[in-house]
Amino acid sequence: MRFDGRTAIVTGGNGSIGSAVARSLAAEGCAIGLIDLQPSSEVVADIERLGAQAVVFPADVANAKALSAAVRGAAQALGGLDIIVNAAGITSFGSAAALDETEWDRVLAINLKGVFLACQAAIAPLRARGGGRIVNIGSVLAKNGGNARPWIDPAEQNASANVAYGVSKAGVHALTSYLARELAPFGITVNCVSPGPIASPMTTAFPKSLASLIPLGRLGRPAEVAAAVKFLASDEAAFITGEVLDINGGSWSD
Ligand SMILES: NC(=O)c1ccc[n+]([C@@H]2O[C@H](COP(=O)([O-])OP(=O)(O)OC[C@H]3O[C@@H](n4cnc5c(N)ncnc54)[C@H](O)[C@@H]3O)[C@@H](O)[C@H]2O)c1
Numbered sequence: 001m002r003f004d005g006r007t008a009i010v011t012g013g014n015g016s017i018g019s020a021v022a023r024s025l026a027a028e029g030c031a032i033g034l035i036d037l038q039p040s041s042e043v044v045a046d047i048e049r050l051g052a053q054a055v056v057f058p059a060d061v062a063n064a065k066a067l068s069a070a071v072r073g074a075a076q077a078l079g080g081l082d083i084i085v086n087a088a089g090i091t092s093f094g095s096a097a098a099l100d101e102t103e104w105d106r107v108l109a110i111n112l113k114g115v116f117l118a119c120q121a122a123i124a125p126l127r128a129r130g131g132g133r134i135v136n137i138g139s140v141l142a143k144n145g146g147n148a149r150p151w152i153d154p155a156e157q158n159a160s161a162n163v164a165y166g167v168s169k170a171g172v173h174a175l176t177s178y179l180a181r182e183l184a185p186f187g188i189t190v191n192c193v194s195p196g197p198i199a200s201p202m203t204t205a206f207p208k209s210l211a212s213l214i215p216l217g218r219l220g221r222p223a224e225v226a227a228a229v230k231f232l233a234s235d236e237a238a239f240i241t242g243e244v245l246d247i248n249g250g251s252w253s254d
Contacts, residue, residue: 001028002234003025003233003234006031007030007032007081007082008022008031009034010034010085011036011084011118013032013034013035013040014040015036015089016201017225018036018085021226021229024229025233026054027050028230031078033056033078035067035074035088037059044056055074057069057070061110067121072121075122075125080129081128081132082133083132083133084133085137085233086114086136086137091203094164095161096161111169112172115172119190126183130187133189134179137172138195138244140246140251140252141162142173144252147197147210148160148161176244189237191232191240191242193225193245194246196219196247197210197214197248199222214248224247
């Protein structure tokens, strides 16, 4: 199995994408440390059913002390760290005209600062292994200015505007390239997958017309994001770093 003897921390490991990543790595022999707000016995049971080890370290990714203790604790419990996947995140709605400061701060603290803090805490254990993989989850909303098309349907602006979310994810894309250069000398690759809308609780409130913006005609699946994460976490991706990989059914490319 490709990930036998390897270990991975997955933040947001209880969520749709995080749990798909955890299952997909565990299915190939990887031991998993789950970091999320609450422990999830269901994801743990799935990982163990796949024959892999699971450890759980609940933490709020916006809380620096709690998060670095959780990353350190998980790395130690797993006997070292090879991979960290940052999938914890929240969605948020609001146009630039209407968004209040508290919501801006909340979204940036979880979606951007949380990724920075998790990567920072992972550097020492990854270096101790002589190298490793960081894979962040960005978003097409970091690139496309949002899904809303208010010139076609003004009501869409209110339903789909998510300026804080898009900017937080743009920060994750930039952080990925910055860390890729800083950590290359240590054999740590840093990449990002940038999904379009994925069928999950995060997108149930999105306008039904969303699928019509996607050339492939449907929302993505958590397992499709997990497959890309697994590739970037694998030995085969050893010469890829600083990349932001679009997984969006053709709705945006650059
Ligand atoms: N679903 C989509 O369409 C989509 C598209 C692009 C990017 N993404 C990104 O993918 C990632 C996973 O999204 P998902 O669809 O699985 O969402 P999800 O809501 O199913 O999972 C998110 C997980 O993050 C956890 N989380 C939230 N705040 C946290 C905090 N402060 N500390 C620790 N954990 C926290 C939640 O408990 C949850 O388990 C997110 O970063 C999201 O922004 C999702």
